[in-house]
Amino acid sequence: MAVLVVGSIALDSVKTPFGEVKEVLGGSATFASYAASFFCLPHLVGVVGNDFPKEYINLLKEKPIDIKGLEIIAGETFRWKGYYDFDLNTANTVKTELNVFENFRPRIPEEYRKIKYVFLGNIDPELQLEVLKQVDKPELVIGDTMNFWITNKRKALGKLLKKLNVLVINDAEARQLSEEPNLIKAGKKLLSSGPGYIIIKKGEHGALLFSETSFFSLPAYPLECLYDPTGAGDSFAGGFLGYLAGVKKIGRNQFRKALVFGSVMASFSVEDFSLNRLKRLRQEEITQRYNEFVAISHFENFKL
Numbered sequence: 394m395a396v397l398v399v400g401s402i403a404l405d406s407v408k409t410p411f412g413e414v415k416e417v418l419g420g421s422a423t424f425a426s427y428a429a430s431f432f433c434l435p436h437l438v439g440v441v442g443n444d445f446p447k448e449y450i451n452l453l454k455e456k457p458i459d460i461k462g463l464e465i466i467a468g469e470t471f472r473w474k475g476y477y478d479f480d481l482n483t484a485n486t487v488k489t490e491l492n493v494f495e496n497f498r499p500r501i502p503e504e505y506r507k508i509k510y511v512f513l514g515n516i517d518p519e520l521q522l523e524v525l526k527q528v529d530k531p532e533l534v535i536g537d538t539m540n541f542w543i544t545n546k547r548k549a550l551g552k553l554l555k556k557l558n559v560l561v562i563n564d565a566e567a568r569q570l571s572e573e574p575n576l577i578k579a580g581k582k583l584l585s586s587g588p589g590y591i592i593i594k595k596g597e598h599g600a601l602l603f604s605e606t607s608f609f610s611l612p613a614y615p616l617e618c619l620y621d622p623t624g625a626g627d628s629f630a631g632g633f634l635g636y637l638a639g640v641k642k643i644g645r646n647q648f649r650k651a652l653v654f655g656s657v658m659a660s661f662s663v664e665d666f667s668l669n670r671l672k673r674l675r676q677e678e679i680t681q682r683y684n685e686f687v688a689i690s691h692f693e694n695f696k697l
């Protein structure tokens with residue numbers, strides 16, 4: 394099953410209490426498509442500069458990820474520099490260099506336009522809206538954003554929310570976007586802004602799923618070795634959408650399972666810098682961790 398993934402492809406420089414990396418492969422579309430590729434065939438749309446290392450292109454191609462929609466243009470690749478303190482839930486941005494993204498207009502290749510499952514990774518919401526103009530009645534559109542765009546492009550973000558089926562957002566961003574400190578109220582408020590489902594990711598505290606008719610809360614996997622949270626949100630989205638793209642009929646249970654698969658992929662992604670852990674990941678490890686998730690959060694028979 395095919396999914397369309399649009400977002401940033403980046404060279405990240407990241408410092409955490411456990412190490413530091415410079416100009417390594419990152420970006421919302423990169424993490425999301427790599428994680429999704431364990432479940433389906435992602436079709437990537439994005440832009441990089443002509444300084445983008447060839448080995449990174451090969452890494453994506455080999456997975457396999459269809460990169461026909463990846464534009465390579467003269468100029469420098471998008472760069473993000475950030476750090477995390479011991480509270481690994483908060484990314485501190487030092488520098489965002491949009492570079493080739495500054496004048497980028499996503500062009501969805503003709504053969505991608507009928508893809509039914511779309512992930513709009515964290516990029517300028519105006520570009521996310523442009524993508525939606527080019528696709529032909531997708532069944533499920535999932536969107537992500539971050540504080541940078543909530544601060545700078547709130548109006549465009551408002552328009553985008555009306556067109557999303559699912560918004561995936563972290564706790565701090567949910568509070569900022571909804572202007573509501575209580576996360577439950579924030580989730581409900583965001584539901585009324587458009588999307589049928591809201592997922593609030595709480596890092597090491599798990600994730601919440603809101604819809605008009607149901608609420609679901611999943612704990613985080615009890616990880617002891619967490620090196621770099623960068624890309625957790627996008628790996629989550631990739632696993633979530635990748636799983637849903639493969640099911641026959643999407644209902645409440647499938648959404649909940651997708652939340653588990655998303656959390657599984659995020660938990661692997663943070664075990665090393667960049668895509669290093671996902672590069673070593675084997676399919677059977679995904680199944681095993683999924684089952685561990687079920688075991689740690691299952692208390693059906695406890696009902697009084």
Ligand code: AMP
Binds near residue numbers: 424472628
């Ligand atoms: P997350 O999954 O939320 O940790 O996202 C991590 C990725 O977001 C990093 O690999 C960055 O390259 C990318 N990123 C950071 N800032 C931006 C931005 N303003 N627009 C798009 N992508 C960004």
